[in-house]
Amino acid sequence: MQPLGKLRLGINIDHVATVRNARGGAYPDPLRAAKLAEEAGADGITAHLREDRRHISDADIEGLMQVLSVPLNFEMAATDEMQKIALRHQPHAVCIVPEKREERTTEGGLEVAREENKLAHFIAPLREAGCRVSIFIAADLRQIEAAARIGAQVIELHTGAYCDAHAEARFDERDAELEKLREMAALGHALGLEVHAGHGLTYDTVQPVAEFPEVMELNIGHFIIGEAIFRGLVPAITEMRRLMDAARAVTAERV
Ligand SMILES: CC(=O)[C@@H](O)[C@H](O)COP(=O)(O)O
Numbered sequence: 001m002q003p004l005g006k007l008r009l010g011i012n013i014d015h016v017a018t019v020r021n022a023r024g025g026a027y028p029d030p031l032r033a034a035k036l037a038e039e040a041g042a043d044g045i046t047a048h049l050r051e052d053r054r055h056i057s058d059a060d061i062e063g064l065m066q067v068l069s070v071p072l073n074f075e076m077a078a079t080d081e082m083q084k085i086a087l088r089h090q091p092h093a094v095c096i097v098p099e100k101r102e103e104r105t106t107e108g109g110l111e112v113a114r115e116e117n118k119l120a121h122f123i124a125p126l127r128e129a130g131c132r133v134s135i136f137i138a139a140d141l142r143q144i145e146a147a148a149r150i151g152a153q154v155i156e157l158h159t160g161a162y163c164d165a166h167a168e169a170r171f172d173e174r175d176a177e178l179e180k181l182r183e184m185a186a187l188g189h190a191l192g193l194e195v196h197a198g199h200g201l202t203y204d205t206v207q208p209v210a211e212f213p214e215v216m217e218l219n220i221g222h223f224i225i226g227e228a229i230f231r232g233l234v235p236a237i238t239e240m241r242r243l244m245d246a247a248r249a250v251t252a253e254r255v
């Protein structure tokens with residue numbers, strides 16, 4: 001199968017804000033990082049306004065909406081507070097993610113199948129406001145079918161289990177998780193959903209996912225911000241883009 005078009009790279013700038021908040025000041029500025037990411041070729045910026053504001057702040061979202069030239073993918077929990085903020089800003093996309101205050105990072109996918117009616121009503125105003133609604137979910141058949149039923153336009157497959165297995169040298173589990181992602185990307189596309197992927201992706205793990213022809217966007221943050229400490233943000237993004245394009249070329253040749 002031919003790739004379904006250019007594979008977009010969304011840069012998540014959450015952890016620029018993590019470093020800024022370490023001292024409670026204004027440096028480093030996530031907006032400056034977002035503009036640099038644009039210059040480096042990012043197709044979009046992702047920012048997660050968590051309920052506890054541990055990194056991205058309300059002012060960061062306000063500023064991003066004013067300065068970005070590329071689309072903003074606003075990650076948010078399914079709460080009334082976040083819905084109000086999203087409706088006020090009307091970003092290009094909203095990605096509904098599960099949140100627990102005690103978690104270090106997003107631990108799983110949204111349990112769509114368990115609360116279909118509630119989520120269908122929650123996302124309707126967001127769609128009506130013109131936001132593309134994405135659901136951050138595990139590579140799970142039930143969740144993907146439920147996401148399609150509630151009217152989501154996009155699913156973002158959680159690549160954390162795949163990436164963690166690789167990092168911990170659990171290679172059989174890694175390969176099994178990758179196969180699940182491959183199958184669920186195809187299923188999501190077959191159900192009419194646009195398929196994205198993200199969480200934990202690195203230079204070592206990005207290419208097998210980038211090769212999936214149905215995947216249209218990868219959202220990557222923590223690793224790139226970390227790598228920027230050593231090589232700079234623009235080179236860190238440029239290398240990720242190079243790896244993604246090389247992987248996509250492999251897919252195109254396969255047909
Ligand atoms: C949903 C997802 O995987 C990430 O985009 C999310 O931002 C992770 O949360 P933290 O950035 O707080 O780790």
Ligand SMILES: NCC(=O)COP(=O)(O)O
Pocket residue numbers: 012046156197198199200201219220221222223
């Ligand atoms: N939704 C995934 C994302 O935006 C970035 O996740 P990570 O690369 O920071 O783990």
